[in-house]
Amino acid sequence: MDERRLYEEVTSRIREAALLGSCAAVLGWDEQTYMPTGGVGLRGEQAALLAGIQHDRATAPRIGEVLDSLQDAPIAQGDSAEAANLRQIRRDYERRKALPKSLVEELARTTSTAQHEWVIARRDVDFERFRPWLDRILELKRQESACRRVCLVGRHACSTNEQPSDAAATIYDPLLDDYEPGARTAELRVVFGEIREGLTPLVAAIAEARKRGVGSDGALLRRSFPVERQRMLAESAAAAVGFDFERGRLDVTAHPFCTGIGPGDVRITTKYDERKFDDAFFSVLHEVGHGLYEQGLPDAAWGSPLGEAVSLGVHESQSRLWENFVGRGRPFWTYWFPIARRTFHDSLQGASLDGFLAAVNRVEPSLIRIQADEVTYNLHIIIRFELELALISGELNTADLPAAWADKYAETLGVRPSNVAEGCLQDVHWSAGLFGYFPTYSLGNVYAAQLFAKATADLPGLEDELAKGDASALLAWLRDKIHRHGRRYEPTELIERAVGGPIDAKPLLTHLQRRYGGLYGV
Known part of the structure; x- marks a missing residue:
């Protein structure tokens, strides 16, 4: 058996499927940025066709034959790049093989149109317009979960966290595994419980401090910040921290996102509001973080698992x-800040660094997730996680979603949406079929806290370098610890190798207490 020839054959086939995926990514980016609304129907058919062709390529019987031939071969053993690729290719192959082509096509077709229906429903504050699409997507995602469940059970047969009687977890786990391999609903409940327990007293203490007049009211950031100057400052900051604009671009959309098309083509988006400086600037930094990861993946491995991000978390x-x-x-x-003052000399006239920091770190329970402060953000995610579980299990009917959403916000954050646009229609994710995606936001916060704490320990002069506008040492550290590995390791193993210990929510809670406890004197 010629191991090398078979390995090159299977990786070549997988790369062809990745090329089709990159074509679909371009269409998806265009749909969210420049495509006229009249193209919705055709784009849905294009997305379905590409998804079907990609599915055929990625599940070709020959791939299974080659994987079986190489299963016990030396090239598939150990921790080599080839072995890691083969392990992940088999995982992906089995998961894709479990889905009928017709379901893949229908999901692509439905979600393409549903995203546009969501845009209109949110604009018109009309949940009933979107509800049939949500019902259809839930039906399709339940079918997807059922198809993939056998793959998940096989990989977790010995899990001590298995809860066979948990109907929601049984359906949700295969969907969650698509975005965060190895993560389980039972484990998320524990982590999210720790986060809720740690944040509740901090949020309450800050609320009391705010009643006493402590902290910023945020008015500084609601002055007039001309959009074109916002764009210039945001692009300057993005380039300064390492985003390569010769291999990427920044555009405008309704809901900011990052799309990695492939080597040399990473696209990030934002949205601007003249009276909300922080919305665009921090969304750019957020998407730049995604873009830096995509630009840091090894180009030579593109199209194989070692050239892909390991997980959404x-x-x-x-x-x-x-x-x-x-x-x-x-x-x-x-x-x-001095650069911002020069850029917005009228709006920031008389503003101090301390006043500006208080404004950008203002804590106030809010209705909109993407505008949430760093302290309360995870509570937004926990609400969505709980609602997703109820929706996917059928415990919550979509007709009752607006009220359930409003009640959870009132209970958890003390605010209640006045309409569905600032309630259950505010996020694009469900219209795109992304059930299981939301928890990765909070997992990302947990991982980020651990990584930044470790980077700070490993790079003693980091704060001084950042104060000089130099982020190169931090980026190099992340390139080495995270980016270059692709999917060589499972997500938790990658983080554990980087930080030298297990996944832990305590660094996140410590960071929030230190930063915001100091700002609010609590």
């Missing part, structure tokens, strides 16, 4: 690290 750790741990910190603004 790890991906989110990169965006959260740059947005919050760097971008909301004093060292970062020691350098960038």
